[in-house]
Amino acid sequence: MGIFGFIKSSIGQKYVVATTGLLFALFVLSHVLGNFLIFVGPEAYNMYSYKLISNPFIIVAEIGLVVLFVVHLAVAIKLTASNMVARPDKYALQAKGKKKTDPVTKAMWIQGAVIFIFMVSHLITFKYGTYYTAEYDGLVVRDLYKLMVEVFASPLFVVGYVLCMVMLGLHLSHGIQSALKTFGFNHPQYEAKVRTVGLGVALIVSLGFIAQPVYIFFFQ
Amino acid sequence: MxxxxxxxxxxxxxxxxxxxxxxxxxxxxxxxxxxxxxxxxxxxxxxxxxxxxxxxxxxxxxxxxxxxxxxxxxxxxxxxxxxxxxxxxxxxxxxxxxxxxxxxxxxxxxxxxxxxxxRDLVVDRSSFDRVIESGGYVSVNTGGAQDANSLPINKPDSDLAFEAATCIGCGACVASCKNASASLFVSAKLAHLSFLPQGKIEQDARTLAMVRQMDTEGFGACTNTEACEAACPKGISVENISRMNRQFLKASIKER
The missing domain is CATH 3.10.20.30 (Beta-grasp domain)
Incomplete structure (x- = not known):
């Protein structure tokens, strides 16, 4: 049994979902912070993207992210399925008063499903989207900024993007706290801090990502 | 009336x-x-x-x-x-x-x-009994009981053990959890023994056995919705669940 038995146990699987989720949260946090260069201008943004993709280690990071994503998804689906099996018959009524469960915490898998669909379409739209080029001081780089302005000219796209980022924000608002609590950080010393960190990162990520297409739509 | x-x-x-x-x-x-x-x-x-x-x-x-x-x-x-x-x-x-x-x-x-x-509103909660049987006890030698004062217990630990020991095993935590998870019950039972010197000795074996029995019984996993704490008639804290997770990891790493 030992550590291999741990991974097979329900608590072990929670650790796996929590670890991969937290690492992914760090990725989206770095992604949103990097993307703030949109507000600086096309050159700053395109050069940032060029520096990222021209780094030979980018492929390692990409494979790492795919692995994180697949493991997070697979183990979360497995846990969610066994959690549903554990309550085969539903209650006629749901608690409404002091014993009500926060609906955000109950809908993690729905938010997850939306984020999954979003990520696939996000990669198709941007990573594998039209390859425009721009030239800065004789250096030809991909003009992602132009593609973004083109994509976010559509109000439908902006609204869809904003809704998906709300879902991501909700997912993180519970996910980060929950992951830290799964690791054992639920203690008078950490409780308030864990809550603040979880909600803080969720707000920065979702509001940060929402601000970008809205800015492009109205000001570019 | x-x-x-x-x-x-x-x-x-x-x-x-x-x-x-x-x-x-x-x-x-x-x-x-x-x-x-x-x-x-x-x-x-x-x-x-x-x-x-x-x-x-x-x-x-x-x-x-x-x-x-x-x-x-x-x-x-x-x-x-x-x-x-x-x-x-x-x-x-x-x-x-x-x-x-x-x-x-x-x-x-x-x-x-x-x-x-x-039947009707009566449910079979013997799964809780089997979780307790798997490790929710302290092994003691028979013979004359030793003097109680020879086992010093600090007040904060004794309070935490006592709070966890107020669990009456009603199952409201399972009933109110969207995943029908028994994490609050199992973690309370683990905490009330593990905080005390008599219970500390078997802590690792107990944690491994009770968590595994909990999984075997078909309870769901905890997703930290904290519905259990809200429904618990004794107000047992979800802090116990985090403690159980830490102890289960530690016990799994050390298991021979």
């Missing part, structure tokens, strides 16, 4: 009726008249059952024992809430004055795969 504040009430009940394990159940409607607002919820059900017997119908079966909130036997979900709308009480401590005259109240059994329904 007979107290000055009591008022007469009529309640429309929708109660789960199921003839036996695996049988198809359904809600039956019953109008309970002439109730006193000072009755406990279980006394109200007693009156309903007397009515049903008079009508030559089978009474509704429900679990109850001490009727003073310490045995953890009464188990039902009232309007979607385990032990009803009030915090930190059991169903037997809930009074009809919490409801309004003419209210409709829906009463269901605790629903979980690991708590199969025996």
């Amino acid at each position: 007979g107290n000055d504040n009591s008022t007469e009430m009529t309640i429309h009940l929708k109660i789960w009726k199921q003839d036996g394990p695996g049988k198809k159940g359904e809600f039956i409607s019953h109008e309970a008249k002439g109730l006193s607002s000072e009755m406990s919820f279980l006394e109200m059900l007693d009156v309903v059952n007397e009515d049903l017997v008079r009508l030559n119908q089978r009474p509704i079966e429900f679990d109850h024992d001490c009727r003073e909130g310490i045995c953890g036997t009464c188990s039902m979900v009232i309007n979607g809430e385990a032990h009803g709308p009030d915090k930190e009480i059991t169903t037997c401590q809930l009074h009809m004055r919490k409801f309004k005259d003419g209210d409709t109240i829906t009463v269901e059994p605790f629903r979980a795969k690991a708590f199969p329904i025996i």
Whole structure:
């Protein structure tokens, strides 16, 4: 049994979902912070993207992210399925008063499903989207900024993007706290801090990502 | 009853009726008249059952024992809430004055795969007993008991152990968790022994055995919704779940 038995146990699987989720949260946090260069201008943004993709280690990071994503998804689906099996018959009524469960915490898998669909379409739209080029001081780089302005000219796209980022924000608002609590950080010393960190990162990520297409739509 | 504040009430009940394990159940409607607002919820059900017997119908079966909130036997979900709308009480401590005259109240059994329904509102919670049997004990040598003062226990640890030990094993945590997880129960039982010197010795083996038994019984996993703490009649803290997770990881790493 030992550590291999741990991974097979329900608590072990929670650790796996929590670890991969937290690492992914760090990725989206770095992604949103990097993307703030949109507000600086096309050159700053395109050069940032060029520096990222021209780094030979980018492929390692990409494979790492795919692995994180697949493991997070697979183990979360497995846990969610066994959690549903554990309550085969539903209650006629749901608690409404002091014993009500926060609906955000109950809908993690729905938010997850939306984020999954979003990520696939996000990669198709941007990573594998039209390859425009721009030239800065004789250096030809991909003009992602132009593609973004083109994509976010559509109000439908902006609204869809904003809704998906709300879902991501909700997912993180519970996910980060929950992951830290799964690791054992639920203690008078950490409780308030864990809550603040979880909600803080969720707000920065979702509001940060929402601000970008809205800015492009109205000001570019 | 007979107290000055009591008022007469009529309640429309929708109660789960199921003839036996695996049988198809359904809600039956019953109008309970002439109730006193000072009755406990279980006394109200007693009156309903007397009515049903008079009508030559089978009474509704429900679990109850001490009727003073310490045995953890009464188990039902009232309007979607385990032990009803009030915090930190059991169903037997809930009074009809919490409801309004003419209210409709829906009463269901605790629903979980690991708590199969025996009949109506009675569920089989022996899965909890098997979790306890797997490790929820302290091994002691027989013979004369040693002097209690020879085992110093610091006050904060003794308080935490005592808080966890107030768990009455009613199963409201499982009933209210969207995943029917027994994490609060198991973690409370682990904490109340592990904080004490007598229990510390077997902590690793106990944690491994009880968590594994919990998984075997078919309870769901914890997703930190904290619905269990809200429903717990003893207000047991979800902090115990985090502690269980840490101890389970540590015990798994050390296991030989």
